[in-house]
Amino acid sequence: MNKQISRVSLFSLLLLALLVVATTYWQAWEAPSLAARQDNSLERVAQLEIKRGLIYASNGKTVLASNVARKSDGETLYDRTYPTGGFASQTVGYSTTGRSQAGIERSENAYLTASNANLGTIWDKLSDKLKGVTVTGNNVTLNLDVKAQRVAESALKGVCGAAVMLNPKTGAVYVMASSPTYNPNDVESNKGYASILKAPSSCPGSSSALLNRATQGLYPPGSTFKTVTAATALDDGVYTPTSPFYDPGYCTEYGQQIHNALDESTPEAYGNVDLLQAYQHSINAVFCNVGKKLGAARIIAEAKKFGFYSTPPIDLPSGEVSESGEFDSTTGRFFTDAAKMDPGRLAFGQDKLLTTPLQMALVASAVANGGTIMVPHLVKEVRSPGGSLVTKTKPQVWKHAMKPQTAADLNQMMQAVVTGGTGTAAQIPGIEVAGKTGTAETGPTDVYDAWFIFFAPANDPQVAGAVVVEHSVGGFGGAVAAPIAKALMQAILPAASNH
Amino acid sequence: MRNRELLYLAPVGILTAVGFASVYIAQRAVVNWDSLGYAVFFFALYVAAHVIARITVPNADPTLLPMAGLLTAIGVTEIYRLGPSDAFKQGLWIVIGVALFAVALLGLRRDYRVLEQYKYLFGITAIVLLFLPRLPGIGSEVNGARLWVHVGPLQLQPGELAKISLVLFLAGYLREKREVLAQGRLKDLGPLLVIWGGCMLVLLETNDLGSGILYFGVFLAMLYIATARLSYVIGGVVLFLAGGFAAYEKIPHIQERVTIWLHPWTTHTVYCAQTGTMTLRQDCDSYQLVHSLYSIANGGFGGTGLGKGTFVLPGKPPIQLIPEVNTDFIYSALAQEIGLIGAAALLLVFMLFVARGMKIALQADDGFSKLLAAGLTFVFGLQAFIIVGGVLRIIPLTGITLPFISYGGSSVVANFLLLAGLLLVSHRANSA
Numbered sequence: 001m002n003k004q005i006s007r008v009s010l011f012s013l014l015l016l017a018l019l020v021v022a023t024t025y026w027q028a029w030e031a032p033s034l035a036a037r038q039d040n041s042l043e044r045v046a047q048l049e050i051k052r053g054l055i056y057a058s059n060g061k062t063v064l065a066s067n068v069a070r071k072s073d074g075e076t077l078y079d080r081t082y083p084t085g086g087f088a089s090q091t092v093g094y095s096t097t098g099r100s101q102a103g104i105e106r107s108e109n110a111y112l113t114a115s116n117a118n119l120g121t122i123w124d125k126l127s128d129k130l131k132g133v134t135v136t137g138n139n140v141t142l143n144l145d146v147k148a149q150r151v152a153e154s155a156l157k158g159v160c161g162a163a164v165m166l167n168p169k170t171g172a173v174y175v176m177a178s179s180p181t182y183n184p185n186d187v188e189s190n191k192g193y194a195s196i197l198k199a200p201s202s203c204p205g206s207s208s209a210l211l212n213r214a215t216q217g218l219y220p221p222g223s224t225f226k227t228v229t230a231a232t233a234l235d236d237g238v239y240t241p242t243s244p245f246y247d248p249g250y251c252t253e254y255g256q257q258i259h260n261a262l263d264e265s266t267p268e269a270y271g272n273v274d275l276l277q278a279y280q281h282s283i284n285a286v287f288c289n290v291g292k293k294l295g296a297a298r299i300i301a302e303a304k305k306f307g308f309y310s311t312p313p314i315d316l317p318s319g320e321v322s323e324s325g326e327f328d329s330t331t332g333r334f335f336t337d338a339a340k341m342d343p344g345r346l347a348f349g350q351d352k353l354l355t356t357p358l359q360m361a362l363v364a365s366a367v368a369n370g371g372t373i374m375v376p377h378l379v380k381e382v383r384s385p386g387g388s389l390v391t392k393t394k395p396q397v398w399k400h401a402m403k404p405q406t407a408a409d410l411n412q413m414m415q416a417v418v419t420g421g422t423g424t425a426a427q428i429p430g431i432e433v434a435g436k437t438g439t440a441e442t443g444p445t446d447v448y449d450a451w452f453i454f455f456a457p458a459n460d461p462q463v464a465g466a467v468v469v470e471h472s473v474g475g476f477g478g479a480v481a482a483p484i485a486k487a488l489m490q491a492i493l494p495a496a497s498n499h
Numbered sequence: 500m501r502n503r504e505l506l507y508l509a510p511v512g513i514l515t516a517v518g519f520a521s522v523y524i525a526q527r528a529v530v531n532w533d534s535l536g537y538a539v540f541f542f543a544l545y546v547a548a549h550v551i552a553r554i555t556v557p558n559a560d561p562t563l564l565p566m567a568g569l570l571t572a573i574g575v576t577e578i579y580r581l582g583p584s585d586a587f588k589q590g591l592w593i594v595i596g597v598a599l600f601a602v603a604l605l606g607l608r609r610d611y612r613v614l615e616q617y618k619y620l621f622g623i624t625a626i627v628l629l630f631l632p633r634l635p636g637i638g639s640e641v642n643g644a645r646l647w648v649h650v651g652p653l654q655l656q657p658g659e660l661a662k663i664s665l666v667l668f669l670a671g672y673l674r675e676k677r678e679v680l681a682q683g684r685l686k687d688l689g690p691l692l693v694i695w696g697g698c699m700l701v702l703l704e705t706n707d708l709g710s711g712i713l714y715f716g717v718f719l720a721m722l723y724i725a726t727a728r729l730s731y732v733i734g735g736v737v738l739f740l741a742g743g744f745a746a747y748e749k750i751p752h753i754q755e756r757v758t759i760w761l762h763p764w765t766t767h768t769v770y771c772a773q774t775g776t777m778t779l780r781q782d783c784d785s786y787q788l789v790h791s792l793y794s795i796a797n798g799g800f801g802g803t804g805l806g807k808g809t810f811v812l813p814g815k816p817p818i819q820l821i822p823e824v825n826t827d828f829i830y831s832a833l834a835q836e837i838g839l840i841g842a843a844a845l846l847l848v849f850m851l852f853v854a855r856g857m858k859i860a861l862q863a864d865d866g867f868s869k870l871l872a873a874g875l876t877f878v879f880g881l882q883a884f885i886i887v888g889g890v891l892r893i894i895p896l897t898g899i900t901l902p903f904i905s906y907g908g909s910s911v912v913a914n915f916l917l918l919a920g921l922l923l924v925s926h927r928a929n930s931a
Contacts, residue, residue, distance in 0.1 A: 001870075004723055004725075013853060019888060023842045027838065031799055034796040
């Protein structure tokens with residue numbers, strides 16, 4: 001019997017040894033990835049003991065997120081509070097005990113909890129812990145402009161949509177608004193969270209207020225995409241702004257007539273026009289023919305240079321930023337196969353194209369900045385609790401979208417849109433504004449996504465951006481979105497505030 | 500032998516004192532004399548157990564009692580840290596356990612082999628105990644498994660005592676039938692199939708995979724020791740897998756356990772029966788397992804320190820992060836607070852206990868004693884593997900206690916009886 005007993009003994013010891021191996025696996029090998037999981041409440045409890053850093057708007061005074069201390073079992077715990085309750089909610093995000101984190105609170109968590117891998121802070125944190133001193137996080141200052149952001153939020157109140165405005169030369173994001181919005185102070189309570197999750201009936205997309213429509217909202221770009229189509233044509237030298245076209249009021253594709261959109265009080269057919277005029281008046285028939293001539297593959301290749309099919313490297317959590325491009329709703333994936341695209345409709349931003357407002361703001365910024373797109377960034381700087389600078393975001397180039405000459409031509413064309421085209425509602429006395437309207441079909445007749453992309457001043461652009469208003473009934477980009485863009489520019493440009 | 504036992508008990512007493520003291524320091528910010536009182540009390544209890552052992556089984560293995568003492572001390576310290584009122588109850592159960600340990604040693608010190616005569620009584624007792632939770636009025640269902648019996652204010656898990664009865668029965672039965680069984684004649688397989696059927700019934704009736712694996716595993720191990728036929732083990736495993744698969748198909752509770760085991764995290768929402776809504780599985784069915792893993796991972800290499808771990812989400816009211824943390828999930832609590840070093844040391848104590856137990860089986864000179872010691876040791880080791888393996892996601896998780904450590908009276912009492920059995924066999928083997 002002893003042989004069998006030895007074997008059974010060995011078997012039992014092996015089983016127990018397996019437990020040591022598995023414990024090692026979870027405690028040493030898998031520990032970092034488990035700690036990083038969003039549903040890990042233990043980590044959030046640990047974070048409660050940390051006094052998170054404050055989040056400021058660009059003026060360095062307006063506090064967007066701070067802490068309230070409370071005592072629990074002799075320990076001081078810190079709950080997050082948002083004094084501006086509802087200001088840039090989706091962008092600032094939230095950090096709660098019961099739920100995960102979002103927005104800047106999530107992407108800058110390492111700085112806000114002083115757990116960033118900086119030898120100095122690690123040492124300070126360790127000695128704080130040993131001394132029983134509360135760990136205090138670093139303060140984060142954003143580029144968000146209080147005044148312009150408030151203008152955007154009040155303009156979007158009651159509708160669904162988003163606005164993004166940034167500095168085309170540096171990529172600093174001044175405005176990132178998404179409507180409907182929510183109060184981040186309500187996220188912690190179950191009742192509050194449930195009401196936030198409930199999709200507002202005014203937005204047929206049925207997505208909740210938690211969605212950052214500026215970076216995650218996917219809309220057909222409509223005519224704003226003609227900017228990319230025109231850039232393709234100009235970059236490749238196929239056309240110049242003065243290339244002549246004839247507009248019969250429709251374009252024939254696959255044997256069927258595609259009629260011009262009945263944009264406001266414009267004629268049904270323009271007759272003889274050049275490329276600039278076609279862009280100025282947003283003539284679909286002309287762009288349809290441009291698209292057929294260029295082909296979908298070339299337009300898509302150009303769009304990629306503008307950042308389509310890539311996730312913009314903005315400093316938000318990666319799950320909260322979407323790429324843009326042709327989207328196959330049956331597979332739920334973006335696709336690049338030109339054979340599956342309709343080049344004529346693609347050229348004027350319909351087909352299966354879906355873009356985020358951030359991406360379209362970057363298209364405008366590319367034109368404004370001589371063809372170069374900067375990395376968009378929300379964080380201006382991070383300072384230690386004592387006030388010394390931890391890090392400052394430096395402007396970085398993301399993409400070279402087009403030749404400088406193409407950008408210069410498009411600059412003129414976009415100015416023409418505002419001076420005498422579809423975007424006159426964006427005119428600001430004393431400032432040359434450049435822009436492009438978009439009125440994207442969403443399915444139901446007379447219900448559009450109204451777009452406006454813009455930059456100003458045209459000769460020395462300080463701001464560029466995009467505004468979208470979802471499912472606006474009978475509303476065109478020029479009438480609905482352009483006035484919002486105008487208000488945004490007026491809020492931030494010094495020369496404009498005098499008027 | 501007994502002097503060595505006393506010597507080994509000294510560090511156990513010191514460790515208990517240090518353990519309680521550190522929980523006190525971490526949670527009260529002051530050292531309280533009560534903590535030392537606990538340590539003194541437990542040390543006295545084990546010295547008493549030692550004295551009984553000195554009188555009744557002077558030649559028994561000197562390491563088992565100190566190891567059991569160490570494990571209960573670790574357990575009661577952690578239970579105290581998780582909730583002082585449970586620790587008091589656990590302390591009472593340990594006293595009862597030690598008392599029964601003394602009774603068993605005193606009653607059986609001449610020759611425990613008389614038990615062999617009552618093997619069928621033990622077999623019937625095991626079956627009755629296993630089916631007690633099914634009886635209306637006293638049985639109750641916890642988390643979809645029926646393992647509990649209520650007698651007045653007491654909650655008992657009869658399955659814990661059933662395992663001792665089962666080992667006693669199998670030791671007696673297999674000792675008698677081993678030659679016949681070893682020949683492998685078909686007609687002798689009848690009783691084995693009956694036991695297999697019984698285990699399957701237990702599985703179906705209690706909805707508990709863990710007990711099924713435990714009883715059947717012990718049965719196979721002892722059958723193998725008795726007959727030396729590996730084919731029985733293979734056949735048994737195949738039969739068990741077949742039965743287990745059928746149970747998986749039929750019983751939603753077992754299906755759920757397996758799903759949680761294989762896919763604790765989802766990226767898309769799934770239906771959550773508890774709330775009736777669509778949520779991620781880690782927020783619903785697998786919340787407990789996943790948070791137990793987070794707890795283990797949070798310990799890291801050195802652990803957070805006793806009393807410094809995170810088990811409660813502060814709030815109004817505070818939320819327990821791991822439900823049943825002091826019974827089924829005590830290992831994840833310990834792993835967080837004492838870290839990889841401590842957890843590995845703890846598992847090492849279990850391995851040493853198993854090694855010493857098996858050594859006793861090797862030294863014993865009659866078949867009944869060998870089977871008894873090996874069976875008791877194997878049931879101890881396998882039970883530790885089933886619960887810790889479940890917590891660590893090696894196998895599907897089932898609710899079962901970690902011997903000597905988990906909170907639970909039946910478990911403590913049963914394991915002290917198990918210890919008494921091993922000491923009795925050891926004493927006899929060393930006295931010859």
